[in-house]
Amino acid sequence: MNALSKDMSGPLALFANRLNTLAGAERQSAAGALARTGLPDRKVEAWHYTTLRALGKQDYAAPPMQVEASTVRSLLDGVLQAHSAMAALPRVVFVNGRHAPAFSALPDDVDLSFFADDPQFGQQAAPDRDPLVALNTALAEDGLVLRVPAGVDAGHVMLISLGVAGADPLSFHPRHTVVVEKEAHLRLICVQAGQGAYFHNPVTDIQVEDGATLEHLTLQTEGAQAVSLGTLYAHVGQQSVYDSFVLGLGGQLVRHEVHARLAATRGVVHVNGAQRLAGQQVGDITSVITHAASDCTSRQTVRNVLDGHARGVFQGKVLVERIAQKTDGYQMNQALLLSPEAEIDAKPELEIYADDVRCSHGATVGALDDDQLFYLRSRGIPEQEARQMLIDAFLDEAIALVEDATAQTFCRAVMAARFAGKGESA
């Protein structure tokens, strides 16, 4: 396999040592695909607005087997203490991509296993088309494999991914699988947090079988230096619901890429989200929602608040296949720019091959409204507090789309803790 290394240039070279020593046909084939394509640059359409320059120039090591328990504990406490209900929920905790049983409190009503014990890559991921998925396929060590049995309402499960690194970069590539069987129901809360220079590259394979419902919150509070590039596949069955929301707050570069497929009639997909970024942060929400059956509904509302030099990227494609008559699709991306240097790049796309559909999309960009600001100040509310109220209100209208009350309250609590009194800016 050493022959591969000469083909690895650009950021891919940062992983060359590890890619050269792989065992197993699936991993070797993924590494081979990577060697051919490299990691994406701006010439690749899906990565036109987001470069991987943030990966830097230092090699990414595999995470060490030992991690300071007190560090993990304090990161975990940071997650759980945001809202009083969280500590009581069942949780599966991963540290640097590996299950950390000492910190988990495993759920009862579900079938649980781990990728490390029986690596299965699933049917949905396409390593040959997506280099980040290929990188994950090549280097995945562990991941959650969760199955909610048919007809069971499993309540909440938290999947908490913590990155613990120092100054030397390390990377982890967890491979998660979530199956909600027929008529079952799960509320999944994924939280990403950490510290130090790490690269988190998860791939999540979700199947929502007929009549089932998955409510899925992803909270990104990755460490300030972290690069987090996740890809999620969701296969949505007949009359089933995949209702997702991503709240992006942390990390140096964070991308949340969703491929949702409405595979049978009367399915519902929500790919909603909000991001609030500042400094030099880049946050990318990319989605492809495929309507591959008739009478399905998709909804996507994404709101961005960008301060400092932060940049938000929204790429949303809704693909309506020829068979998908009576599709009901809606997509809206809105951005509030708090500084002259902040930027949003939005690329909404509708691609429709059916002739009897109802689809709409739109995008708005603006600053805080002067009339609203003056109204608040004229009522005695100081400018900074007034700005904060308007920013909160803008994001809160998106967070209100989170149906699950616990997840919604969690989002609000995290926002309040991070941003209380931070409405200041030019």
Added chain:
Amino acid sequence: MSQFLEISGLCAQIDADGQKKQILRGVDLSIPPGEVHVIMGPNGSGKSTLSYVLAGREEYEVTAGTATFHGQDLLAMEPEERAAAGLFLAFQSPIELPGVNNANFLRTAVNAVRRARGQDELDAVAFLKMAREAAKALSMAPDMLKRNVNVGFSGGEKKRNEVLQMTLLQPTFAILDETDSGLDVDALRIVAEGVNRLRAPTFSALVITHHQKLLDYLVPDRIHVMARGRIILSGGPELARQIDQEGYTKFLAEVA
């Protein structure tokens, strides 16, 4: 000279399409404590601009003149400082705040003002009790506290919400900019009663209106007629009735 509200030679302009447009051209106005004054005048005479300048809207540039409130230089204060000092503007077109809960908004405003005035902040329970009572006195539906500020409110509901804010913020000087416009007779009476409840030797109001009707409920002390950016005439309550019957033309011709 009272030490309450003194406006002298006030001139202000706004940037309109890159051109400076002079709107106030030397307003002189003195309002003593405990009085209700009325400003009437044709559209475009500068009435709303005067109210915005007094409340601190940044878009208007004051080019000359002074305005003092309790002896303080009003024009040097931030809008929130003016509110804390006791000034309140009821907007002609109240602003909608999507995503901002009305009760939270009211409580934030009340506590900001209380803080600035050196009073203790109110907790949620105490505040809600006070707000519910005030809303009830204005015949407002209880759910209006739970809705987003002014979003989906009818014209009348928005105006009542302005009076509710005024009631809770307890100003010593209130400017009501056409608070009567778009109100039916019952709503008009309720709004006027809301203002009347605040009347005290230490409370004054400046009421901008086109109609005599409001003044039947809100008996004013002085009437001022504004035209082309100045107060051109002042008189007693009878002046309002005269304008209501004869229009502005006669008065404008007299000063021309």
